[in-house]
Amino acid sequence: MTDMSKFADIHLDPGIIKRAARGDVRAHEIIYRAFSAPVYSICLRFTKSPAQAEDLVQESFIEIMRSIAKFRGEAALGSWIRRIAVTKSLMFLRSAWTKRGQPLADGWDDVTSGEPASHGISSHPDDALDLDAALANLSDVSRTVVWLHDVEGYTHKEIAGLMGKTESFSKSQLSRAYQRLRPMLGVDKNIQTSGAAIGSY
Amino acid sequence: MSSDSKDEEMICALTADEYGELQRGLRRLPETMPPHALWNRIREQAEAEGLLQQPLMRKRSTWYAGVGLAAAALLATVMLQPTVDLEGVVVPQETQTNIVEPSNLQALMVQSRQLESDLRALPAEPRVARAGTVATISDIENRIAGIDYQLNDSEVQMTPGDREIFWRERVRLMNLLLQLRYAQAQRAAF
Numbered sequence: 001m002t003d004m005s006k007f008a009d010i011h012l013d014p015g016i017i018k019r020a021a022r023g024d025v026r027a028h029e030i031i032y033r034a035f036s037a038p039v040y041s042i043c044l045r046f047t048k049s050p051a052q053a054e055d056l057v058q059e060s061f062i063e064i065m066r067s068i069a070k071f072r073g074e075a076a077l078g079s080w081i082r083r084i085a086v087t088k089s090l091m092f093l094r095s096a097w098t099k100r101g102q103p104l105a106d107g108w109d110d111v112t113s114g115e116p117a118s119h120g121i122s123s124h125p126d127d128a129l130d131l132d133a134a135l136a137n138l139s140d141v142s143r144t145v146v147w148l149h150d151v152e153g154y155t156h157k158e159i160a161g162l163m164g165k166t167e168s169f170s171k172s173q174l175s176r177a178y179q180r181l182r183p184m185l186g187v188d189k190n191i192q193t194s195g196a197a198i199g200s201y
Numbered sequence: 202m203s204s205d206s207k208d209e210e211m212i213c214a215l216t217a218d219e220y221g222e223l224q225r226g227l228r229r230l231p232e233t234m235p236p237h238a239l240w241n242r243i244r245e246q247a248e249a250e251g252l253l254q255q256p257l258m259r260k261r262s263t264w265y266a267g268v269g270l271a272a273a274a275l276l277a278t279v280m281l282q283p284t285v286d287l288e289g290v291v292v293p294q295e296t297q298t299n300i301v302e303p304s305n306l307q308a309l310m311v312q313s314r315q316l317e318s319d320l321r322a323l324p325a326e327p328r329v330a331r332a333g334t335v336a337t338i339s340d341i342e343n344r345i346a347g348i349d350y351q352l353n354d355s356e357v358q359m360t361p362g363d364r365e366i367f368w369r370e371r372v373r374l375m376n377l378l379l380q381l382r383y384a385q386a387q388r389a390a391f
Contacts, residue, residue, distance in 0.1 A: 006232060013362035023254040025244065030363055032240055033348070033370050040235035054242075057235055061243045065252040131226040151227050178214035178223075185215075185222045 005152045006038040007078035017077060021069040031068075032061055035078070039085045042152075046089040046144050048136060056092055060085045082152065090162055093140055134184045142177035145170055231377065237343040306361065309368040316375035323382050327389040334385055341378045345371060 012034060019027035039060055043053035063084050071080055135143050141163075148154040148162070149170070156170040163170070215223065247253045326338075348371045352364070359367070 012366065013360075015360070015362060016366070023252060025253045026359075026363070028247070028253065029240065029244075030366050032243065034366060036235050036239070037232040037373075040239075041232045044233055054235060054239055057239060058243050058246065062246055062250070062252070065247050131223075132230060150224065175214045178219075181223060182215060182219060185219045185226070 005078075005082065006041070007035070007082040007152075008076065010034050010038070010078050012077055014073070017068065017071065017073070020065075021071070023065075028061075028065055031064065031077075031081075035081050036061075038078075039081065042082070042085050042147070043089050045135070045147050046093060046140070048140075052092065056085070056088050060088050063088065086148065086152070086162065090144070093144065094164075130184050131181075134181050138177050138180060142173050142180070145173040146177045146181075149174055231380065234337070234340050234344060234374075234377075237340060237347060306365045306368060309365065309372050312372050313368065313375055316372065316379055320375070320379055320382060323379075323386050324389070326382070327385065330385060330389075334381060338378065338381055338385075341374050341381070345374050345378070348374070 012031065016027045016030050020031055036057065040053055040057050043056040043060070044050060047053050047056065060081070064081060067084075071077070135146065138146065144163075145159055148159050149156070154162070156167040156174075159170040160167045244253070348367050351359075352367055352371075
């Protein structure tokens with residue numbers, strides 16, 4: 001499995017990071033310009049709400065400003081920023097789940113299924129619309145797990161750690177999500193019947 | 202995140218073909234740009250919390266800066282044709298940096314100019330369009346205009362590294378804009 005995350009493609013001059021650590025506003029703006037789109041995209045993907053995603057982007061970049069002096073460069077800057085954005089987004093989702101009085105449990109699908117797919121991502125090339133809509137119709141948990149696993153490249157163990165759940169939880173959420181996404185994948189039936197199923201856990 | 206351990210994980214519920222299709226689909230999903238004003242909100246909060254240093258005022262008194270700008274403007278007049286984007290907004294003068302900065306910066310500028318040319322080659326925007334698409338296009342254009350403003354602001358003193366980042370971001374946004382306009386043109390054609 002490859003990491004398809006856009007974060008990995010962005011590289012900044014180490015000098016900019018040093019300047020940012022000193023509170024240089026221009027350096028922070030450069031970091032923001034470089035990473036705002038992937039950070040906003042991930043927040044929007046998780047929350048489905050542009051207003052909430054904007055708040056999370058703001059929180060994430062404020063956190064980056066607070067913490068960048070401690071960034072040692074052991075991991076790529078993009079990975080570090082992504083971690084902040086993911087953590088902020090999951091904290092928000094947990095908070096939202098808590099407010100709604102629902103535990104983060106396997107049965108979450110039953111609570112959220114059928115919610116409308118209004119997530120603010122309204123303008124994409126047509127070939128992406130179906131998948132976008134299908135993702136939006138997944139439960140918050142399933143969509144988050146799909147994104148973390150298949151796009152950001154997190155392992156089930158890491159997802160479990162981020163969500164405070166078990167690896168089995170992450171795997172079962174991914175499995176459910178795949179089952180829901182399967183009808184719209186549009187793979188030729190002849191190919192599909194000849195293709196081997198990828199098995200189970 | 203070790204891909205090694207991920208390889209051992211099983212992809213349940215999908216065939217290999219379906220999984221491949223899903224991966225391709227996810228890869229095609231475009232990024233979404235945040236609203237243009239969001240940086241100002243973040244900056245205001247950061248300044249209120251004392252996280253940012255106030256930029257020092259720079260004096261513009263050195264004679265060689267004026268000479269440099271004049272030389273750059275002359276070179277720009279000779280080398281570059283003026284370009285105008287779809288909205289009639291003047292696209293940045295690709296000027297001073299042509300002279301002194303690294304070849305990858307030059308490549309980004311050429312790429313940016315090519316993308317502008319590709320954009321101009323598309324049919325005019327349809328009179329009836331999806332509101333979301335129009336809003337996104339407008340947002341991207343605003344972001345590009347913001348970058349252009351900074352690239353062309355003589356008060357701003359950027360390092361070559363900074364300048365390259367801005368140009369790279371400009372190319373990325375132009376690519377995004379081109380994709381959206383292309384999709385829009387395709388829809389209008391049917």
